[in-house]
Amino acid sequence: MxxxxxxxxxxxxxxxxxxxxxxxxxxxxxxAAPSRAPLWAAVGAATALLIVGFLLLAPTGYGPAPTPGSPLTLSEQPVELGPSIALTGDGEATALEAGEAGTVIALRTGTVTAEVDPEGAFRAFTVQAPGDVAVSVVGTRFTVSWVDDQGSVAVERGRVAVSEPAGSHTLGAGESWSWNGGVAAGEESLVRPVPGAADGAPELPSGGDRPPVSPREAPDAKARDPKAPELGMSPPEAASADPVVAPTPRLAPETPAEPEAVAVVEALTPSNPALVKKSDLAQASAFGxxxxxxxxxxxxxxxDLAERFLATYPVGSLAPAAGWHRIEALQHEDPKAAVAAAAMWLATYRSDTRRADVVYLHATxxxxxxxxxxxxAPSYEEATAITSGERQAKSFAFLGLCAKELGDAALARRSIDAxxxxxxxxxxxxxxxxxxxxSLPQEVIR
Amino acid sequence: MTDARARFCEQYAADVLRWVIRLGGPHVHAEDVAQDVFTVALRRMSTFRGDSSERTWLFSITRNVVRNARRRSALRRFVGFDSLPEPPSSEPGPSERLESARRRAAVQRSLGKLSTAHREALVLVDMEGHTAKEAGAMLAVPEGTISSRLHHARKAFAAALKREGIEG
Structure with a gap:
């Protein structure tokens, strides 16, 4: 070598x-260096004081909590659940769980706006909404509404990773996502600014709608190179089965500030409702x-860790990401197993926004x-349809070379020409x- | 800045920058990270005991700073704060510069596909011109380990370059 x-x-x-x-x-x-040590010393001292203050002032308990199953009437008057969660709105909800283990409410109708202190105690909070959608919050300000069979999530502060049956998206401050008919999948999404969201709220950077792991090209047919010739091949199932348009975040002109917190909108499996009650923090920690x-x-x-994670949290917004890491790691350990893992991932998460990454990785x-x-070849063929830019060009190229090797001269010609x-x-x-x-045989023109 | 420190920076700026470009990958901003390396080095200058050469000592600092930078960058990309760098083809400028930027990015991406251990071995021996023995001393591993890592690294790097559409 x-x-x-x-x-x-x-x-x-x-x-x-x-x-x-x-x-x-x-x-x-x-x-400027000499000033750094005193600055850090000052920051350290201030942090220590804050920690001491927090420990002295931190609430020692959850406080008054509604009985599980009791109704909550939402209005402009805040309903406080524990020391960190305040709910306002116009609608009806039921408290399913309220205590130090977490707070879960079910929104029956109307709108709930949740203000969750990202640093507060007992801040784990979930809103269940019709359509097998749940909004789990670590700390942010957002609104969930369900009115006339139309649901929406709007984020005012922080960022939201949305995972629902049709895939996952990321929402930033000022963005919203909607679903209807009781099923989140297959419905047109809606992106609109949230009034009042611009008051210092952090925004997503360019490309922020990408999946949380290895964000690359979005599987958006519109992102295809317009100059790329059409091959006339049937569109792959995943591309056609994903009518949910990932919300397009507003572009931030400069590097954005750190968000105050992250919220996760998580799809639930009706047959396994207990999953939503598991601590989000435990899941986040395992994923970490x-x-x-x-x-x-x-x-x-x-x-090993990804497999354990997937065994414990087989559904949810982080499962496809954990699966992606598993494939990524396997390619170093055992390429053959990585190919099998990628194939399984592609069969499991048919509409996930990482599909373009995985299908290309599977092929390469x-x-x-x-x-x-x-x-x-089949993965390269799918990649030609759901990737864009250089990756799409290379997919055409390698599909062509593979087709030539497999003896499909017509496909090889079309792909190489493309x-x-x-x-x-x-x-x-x-x-x-x-x-x-x-070196390909000439096409016979009849 | 004292004359000695200024000379230190002048002397090693190109080395540090090159190490960062090669070890850091396309997602870290090489000049910023190289500046961090010098900040750490100048702060720790008084602790340098001369057990190794100045250059080796500086390389070990670079390794740690780069590793942290890669971790931060990966985390930021994971949570969506950073997007992939724009492809060089979108930049204006003479074609030579474009081609050069494209090639550098392709090499960085290919190096980025390797594990840290393989990348360091490949960079030190094949790119920096050290012997396996010298690289082993710099990375505190036996010479045989470097040879083994090199074997795998070269193979993986060639495959990664091929995936980039560039024949090694």
């Missing part, structure tokens, strides 16, 4: 301008361990690591594609 190519070394050499900029920045940074292992590239641990693992064109015509095709691929195209 030879060393890596010279051009790769040269490509990662910093330019003189970059070096000069760094030298200037270091010189400038060093002048998966994430930590993945970040530290402890691949065997990642696989099969093609590059296993040299298995028969497995890779790749060559694609505006995002990496130039280094061109010669190989042209050679492959030239």
């Amino acid at each position: 030879s060393e890596i190519p010279q051009w790769a070394r040269e490509a990662t050499e910093p330019s003189d301008i970059e070096v000069a900029r760094l030298q200037a920045a270091v010189r400038a940074g060093d002048r 361990r998966v994430l930590d292992a993945a970040e530290e590239e402890r691949w065997a641990d990642t696989v 693992l099969a093609y590059d690591r296993l040299e298995d064109c028969a497995t890779a 790749a060559i015509a694609h505006s995002s095709l990496p130039r280094p691929l061109l010669p190989a594609l042209k050679r492959a195209r030239a």
